[in-house]
Amino acid sequence: MGFPHPSHPSETPLLSEHFGNPAARSLTTWRSLGGYQALERALGMEPSAIVAIVKESGLRGRGGAGFPTGMKWSFMKPGDGKPHYLCCNADESEPGTFKDREIMRWTPHALIEGCAIGAYAIGAETCYIYIRGEFTEPLRAMDAAVREAYAAGILGANAMGTGKRVDVHVHKGAGAYICGEETALMNSLEGRRGNPRIKPPFPAVAGLFGKPTTINNVETLAAVPHILNRGAEWYKSMSLSSPKSAGTKLFSVCGNVAKPGNYEVVLGFPFKDFLYDVCGGPLPGRTFKAVIPGGSSVPIQTMAEAEATRMDYEGFVEQGSMLGSGGVIVFDDDQCMVKLIARLARFYAHESCAQCTQCREGTAWVTRILERIEAGGGTMDDLDTLLNLSENMTGKTICVLSDSCAAPVVSGIQKFRDEFEAHITGKRCPMGARAAA
Amino acid sequence: MTVDEKGSAAAAERAPHGANGGHPHQEDYEPVFTGEVRRELDELLTRYPTRMAALLPALWMVQHERGWVSEAAMAEVAEVLRLTPAYVKGVVTFYTMYHQHPVGQHFIQVCTTSPCGACGAEEVVKAFLEHTGCGELGLTSPDGRYTVIEVECLGACGFATPVMVNDEFIESVTPARVPELLAELR
Numbered sequence: 329m330g331f332p333h334p335s336h337p338s339e340t341p342l343l344s345e346h347f348g349n350p351a352a353r354s355l356t357t358w359r360s361l362g363g364y365q366a367l368e369r370a371l372g373m374e375p376s377a378i379v380a381i382v383k384e385s386g387l388r389g390r391g392g393a394g395f396p397t398g399m400k401w402s403f404m405k406p407g408d409g410k411p412h413y414l415c416c417n418a419d420e421s422e423p424g425t426f427k428d429r430e431i432m433r434w435t436p437h438a439l440i441e442g443c444a445i446g447a448y449a450i451g452a453e454t455c456y457i458y459i460r461g462e463f464t465e466p467l468r469a470m471d472a473a474v475r476e477a478y479a480a481g482i483l484g485a486n487a488m489g490t491g492k493r494v495d496v497h498v499h500k501g502a503g504a505y506i507c508g509e510e511t512a513l514m515n516s517l518e519g520r521r522g523n524p525r526i527k528p529p530f531p532a533v534a535g536l537f538g539k540p541t542t543i544n545n546v547e548t549l550a551a552v553p554h555i556l557n558r559g560a561e562w563y564k565s566m567s568l569s570s571p572k573s574a575g576t577k578l579f580s581v582c583g584n585v586a587k588p589g590n591y592e593v594v595l596g597f598p599f600k601d602f603l604y605d606v607c608g609g610p611l612p613g614r615t616f617k618a619v620i621p622g623g624s625s626v627p628i629q630t631m632a633e634a635e636a637t638r639m640d641y642e643g644f645v646e647q648g649s650m651l652g653s654g655g656v657i658v659f660d661d662d663q664c665m666v667k668l669i670a671r672l673a674r675f676y677a678h679e680s681c682a683q684c685t686q687c688r689e690g691t692a693w694v695t696r697i698l699e700r701i702e703a704g705g706g707t708m709d710d711l712d713t714l715l716n717l718s719e720n721m722t723g724k725t726i727c728v729l730s731d732s733c734a735a736p737v738v739s740g741i742q743k744f745r746d747e748f749e750a751h752i753t754g755k756r757c758p759m760g761a762r763a764a765a
Numbered sequence: 766m767t768v769d770e771k772g773s774a775a776a777a778e779r780a781p782h783g784a785n786g787g788h789p790h791q792e793d794y795e796p797v798f799t800g801e802v803r804r805e806l807d808e809l810l811t812r813y814p815t816r817m818a819a820l821l822p823a824l825w826m827v828q829h830e831r832g833w834v835s836e837a838a839m840a841e842v843a844e845v846l847r848l849t850p851a852y853v854k855g856v857v858t859f860y861t862m863y864h865q866h867p868v869g870q871h872f873i874q875v876c877t878t879s880p881c882g883a884c885g886a887e888e889v890v891k892a893f894l895e896h897t898g899c900g901e902l903g904l905t906s907p908d909g910r911y912t913v914i915e916v917e918c919l920g921a922c923g924f925a926t927p928v929m930v931n932d933e934f935i936e937s938v939t940p941a942r943v944p945e946l947l948a949e950l951r
Contacts, residue, residue: 518817
């Protein structure tokens, strides 16, 4: 299958194999495709053995930070006498990213199975799946699947007849990008404003409801059943580059590209082939100008950088950016970089929780200055002011929203400075009516 | 006792029966949490170790029943969950999806963040403003049918431009499709 395009021969559809197949949403079909076999096996194992397999597989967090999943799980101390919690982060809100949405709307049972295994592995009886409120279709699919799983005895006090309790609950967010930050997500789940918490204490020590908690991304948890079914060695062997980057990764592709959509490739895939072959290249008559490869919070790449990139955790860093969430935003030669960056800054200004001064004031000022430059009213000094503001917004706040606003601003000025200067000297957008439309 | 429990208990003592302004008992206010809705909330409370954790779901239930979250409704939620009205208002105002004022029958949200912006989202916004008669973002059309707002990233960037109409999510909207979409809502 594949959605919205049939899978490309260069793809390795593991998580996306059933995208586009509405039948895969039902428990009956999902079981006929091998669903819940991994959970059944897992519930018969020692939790520590599951953690060891996931550690060995090399699976790293797919939400953005890339932290080794098995290691994260091993921070949860067994037998401490406290309730443990698993939170599944389904608050997918990073501009350019729409992969978790597709996992949930096409294969909700894949996520439930991953959540149940993860919860059991970390000694938790309860997993909350925190889904952003705007995801109405994924919410409906997940709600229905959870009900089916309870009715079939897969979840509940006697999960799969093993006498072990595994509860999975869907929790609906209410519109706040910041709730994708793990400590803000926990505050939101507790019924609070979604302000991030200072770390330490880390969630594994004092997280949700003050209890030891692990937070994992949707895509990370959905990969776990495959690893238990086919083994750590198999997963680890799926790499086109370094052993530090194993497995498949979903990349969401959007912007000015011939075939936007989700594509799943083995880590280490050449980014050039990905952009020009798998995704169909630029729109007719256009050329690519810039790529933001890992969601809007990572630095912008020039095409020279992008075309030299291996698609893995280290490869993107070597070429001036980060893998992040895998949200690939492509801009072509018809776009004004100043305008796009100004609009991104406005996003961060809107989404700042306003807790830290550097972020609350910084995101607003950066937006105002960028919009002034875009409108033709900027000065050369503004560029220095932007870089100075960005420096003061990086590494100085409770969470990284502020840093995320600075990343496209700094990289944009460094790599596309001529476009900023043309706005300032020409006192208008050089793209004229086209980009101003 | 955790901070949570202390807070909730103290809050219950301070405002035992909505005494502060008496919002839930205003004569023209019909409580939301009665009958089936109350049972639904009680079931929901079994999923969490604190009552406060049911706050976002309870506010969703209010909005589902009433179309928006009024101050009186916030006071009722506070009473039901043993919180203070001020606390509930603090949470309501943090999140963008709770309506603090009545909105049009069809609440239209158009994503205009950069990825969609690069694919012509601004033209989609213009088309909605023109064809609904709203004129300006955030205003409700004179017939009360429509409110149009710009929204930050809806998480469907590969389907530019995504638009939400109440709970319905519509992908790949172009300015040309707008009149036909609005006709379907009538």
